[in-house]
Amino acid sequence: MREALTLAAKDLKVELRSKEMVxxxxxxxxxxVLAFRFAFSDSLTAGxxxxxxxxxxxxxxxxxxxxxxxxxxxxxxxxxRETLEGLLLCPxxxxxIFLGKALSSFVIVFIVDILSIAFFAxxxxxxxxxxxxxxxxxxxxxxxxxxxxxxxxxxISVNARxxxxxxxxxxxxxxxxTVIIPCVAATRNAILGDITxxxxxxxxxxxxxxxFGVAGxxxxxxVVEG
Amino acid sequence: MNKSxxxxxxAAVAVMLLLLTAWMALYYAPIPQTSVKSADKVLSSIEGxxxxxxGFVCARLPEPHPVVETLGATVFSIAxxxxxxxxxxxxxxxxxxxxxxxxxxxxVLVRSMNEEVSSKVILGANLSVFGTVSSxxxxxxxxxTGLSLEVSGSDDVLMGTSxxxxxxxxxxxAQKIFYFHMPSAWVSYVAFxxxxxxxxxxxxxxxxxxxRWASSAAELGVLFATIAIATGPIWAKxxxxxxxxxxxxxxxxxxxxxxxYIGYLMLRASVVDxxxxxxxxxxxxxxxFITVPxxxxxxxxxxxxxxxxxxVIATQGGGLSPGAGMTIGVAVIAFTLLYxxxxxxxxxxxxxxxxxxxxxxxIGGEES
Numbered sequence: 001m002r003e004a005l006t007l008a009a010k011d012l013k014v015e016l017r018s019k020e021m022v023x024x025x026x027x028x029x030x031x032x033v034l035a036f037r038f039a040f041s042d043s044l045t046a047g048x049x050x051x052x053x054x055x056x057x058x059x060x061x062x063x064x065x066x067x068x069x070x071x072x073x074x075x076x077x078x079x080x081r082e083t084l085e086g087l088l089l090c091p092x093x094x095x096x097i098f099l100g101k102a103l104s105s106f107v108i109v110f111i112v113d114i115l116s117i118a119f120f121a122x123x124x125x126x127x128x129x130x131x132x133x134x135x136x137x138x139x140x141x142x143x144x145x146x147x148x149x150x151x152x153x154x155x156i157s158v159n160a161r162x163x164x165x166x167x168x169x170x171x172x173x174x175x176x177x178t179v180i181i182p183c184v185a186a187t188r189n190a191i192l193g194d195i196t197x198x199x200x201x202x203x204x205x206x207x208x209x210x211x212f213g214v215a216g217x218x219x220x221x222x223v224v225e226g
Numbered sequence: 227m228n229k230s231x232x233x234x235x236x237a238a239v240a241v242m243l244l245l246l247t248a249w250m251a252l253y254y255a256p257i258p259q260t261s262v263k264s265a266d267k268v269l270s271s272i273e274g275x276x277x278x279x280x281g282f283v284c285a286r287l288p289e290p291h292p293v294v295e296t297l298g299a300t301v302f303s304i305a306x307x308x309x310x311x312x313x314x315x316x317x318x319x320x321x322x323x324x325x326x327x328x329x330x331x332x333x334v335l336v337r338s339m340n341e342e343v344s345s346k347v348i349l350g351a352n353l354s355v356f357g358t359v360s361s362x363x364x365x366x367x368x369x370x371t372g373l374s375l376e377v378s379g380s381d382d383v384l385m386g387t388s389x390x391x392x393x394x395x396x397x398x399x400a401q402k403i404f405y406f407h408m409p410s411a412w413v414s415y416v417a418f419x420x421x422x423x424x425x426x427x428x429x430x431x432x433x434x435x436x437x438r439w440a441s442s443a444a445e446l447g448v449l450f451a452t453i454a455i456a457t458g459p460i461w462a463k464x465x466x467x468x469x470x471x472x473x474x475x476x477x478x479x480x481x482x483x484x485x486x487y488i489g490y491l492m493l494r495a496s497v498v499d500x501x502x503x504x505x506x507x508x509x510x511x512x513x514x515f516i517t518v519p520x521x522x523x524x525x526x527x528x529x530x531x532x533x534x535x536x537x538v539i540a541t542q543g544g545g546l547s548p549g550a551g552m553t554i555g556v557a558v559i560a561f562t563l564l565y566x567x568x569x570x571x572x573x574x575x576x577x578x579x580x581x582x583x584x585x586x587x588x589i590g591g592e593e594s
Contacts, residue, residue, distance in 0.1 A: 149513075152509075152513070153510070153513075156493065156506040156509060156510050157493065159497050159499070159502050159503075159506050160493055160496035160497045161496045161497070161498065162492075162496045163496075166489075166492060166493060166496055169488075169489045169492060170489045170492075170493060170510060172485075173482050173485040173486045173489060173514070173518070174486070174513065174514065174517050176482065177482070178517065215513055215516075219509045219512070219513070222429055222505055222508070222509055223505065223506055223509050225505065
């Protein structure tokens with residue numbers, strides 16, 4: 001576990017110096033919120049869309065796609081600079097590398113999540129009805145699951161030629177029901193102030209985190225070997 | 227008997243059985259009745275749960291105002307859509323007896339009726355009708371296009387079609403597609419399962435042979451799933467009034483599984499190195515197959531498991547007349563044989579492709 005932390009710290013240090021991932025993901029997320037702001041301004045004024053629904057769905061679209069960009073970069077960078085070989089040569093279990101990568105990706109994606117939540121609040125002058133903390137909590141849980149499955153699939157797609165396109169194609173069918181739909185529902189309930197309504201959603205997200213974590217832990221070795 | 231001759235014989239048998247299926251579906255199989263659940267069963271399962279039951283029959287009749295005969299129960303008959311509105315108004319105004327239950331057609335069918343208002347009739351029935359009626363007769367030339375039972379609670383809506391207590395034929399012509407739809411869906415599941423098994427075997431043994439099986443089966447799985455996904459809506463349009471239902475777990479699962487395996491094939495097409503391709507696609511094939519059925523357990527999808535997709539037709543002999551059962555049996559055997567034949571052939575092609583790649587490499591050509 002200490003090795004995983006060391007690896008994650010290494011990734012974060014690299015990220016802190018280059019700021020490639022955070023800046024790309026952050027700008028992407030910012031532009032998405034901006035797009036939603038303009039796309040839905042009329043419907044919001046007319047009351048055709050409730051702000052709770054819009055917040056829950058657009059935030060999770062931002063989170064998912066920002067995470068996809070981030071996780072793609074996390075592996076593509078290592079592959080392109082041929083540092084992946086060096087990483088694989090480390091005298092540690094390959095599964096530890098998976099955990100380290102997932103951990104560093106999680107930190108970065110979660111930072112972007114929080115920034116998106118803040119910018120949504122700013123652009124829509126919306127305080128999440130005082131339930132911002134719960135929204136962050138749901139984002140935390142959902143991002144754990146998202147990053148665990150995403151890291152594994154990113155390690156798969158990095159081998160492909162059309163890897164930028166392939167990651168979302170491979171990942172979205174897997175996260176549609178396991179992450180996005182329950183997370184949108186839970187976020188909506190969180191904003192409405194009855195997060196207890198979504199207890200089953202939260203449990204299922206946590207359950208998938210365990211399933212994807214175990215799957216990644218076991219399968220990562222086969223994906224990166226060679 | 228050598229291998230290629232065996233494959234040829236298998237192919238011939240499969241094709242003959244397919245033709246036989248087509249003939250049986252058209253001429254031999256009686257038009258089956260949809261007996262998903264008997265109305266009694268529906269009623270007993272929802273009794274005392276504060277759920278309202280409403281039902282209606284949607285029929286295409288030779289004349290705008292047909293003679294409708296009912297036996298053993300009161301049936302509220304409405305000649306066209308505007309009459310149905312009147313009835314609804316009567317319900318909301320309280321002009322109807324309190325003991326009557328609200329009769330409410332499914333939105334989808336209302337929409338489909340707007341297209342052909344004059345040619346269709348809706349019969350709304352109160353709760354007691356569903357409980358007691360033993361048979362319902364329509365005019366001699368009437369052609370019933372749909373029968374639905376809606377069960378609705380305060381928030382959740384559970385839908386099911388029901389016809390067993392009524393001697394009524396549902397979407398009779400469109401129903402024939404079932405003999406091709408259901409075997410295709412079955413074969414696609416078998417194929418995806420083959421991919422799962424072969425992927426697991428590849429990971430375990432690293433024998434290239436299993437990779438060929440996995441990729442070939444995935445391709446066929448996508449093909450047959452496409453047939454199933456394409457034929458289903460043709461029937462659903464007739465039966466449900468819409469092509470697709472997003473709240474149906476079976477439809478959505480099949481669709482997502484289809485997307486996962488298209489992703490699988492794209493992944494394979496995009497990885498150059500053979501060993502890497504085999505490894506990463508095996509891992510994705512396994513995760514994809516396991517994740518999708520599991521999604522059904524998630525809280526958002528689980529309540530939708532009360533699928534309106536007819537299950538009993540396929541699994542319960544009691545729901546099928548012997549002729550229809552025989553036809554579907556032949557169809558399933560024909561499609562399974564077709565799948566096996568195609569799989570063997572596809573694996574042979576995969577072998578040849580690999581050999582070609584090997585040859586190209588040996589003479590220093592470009593890798594394809």
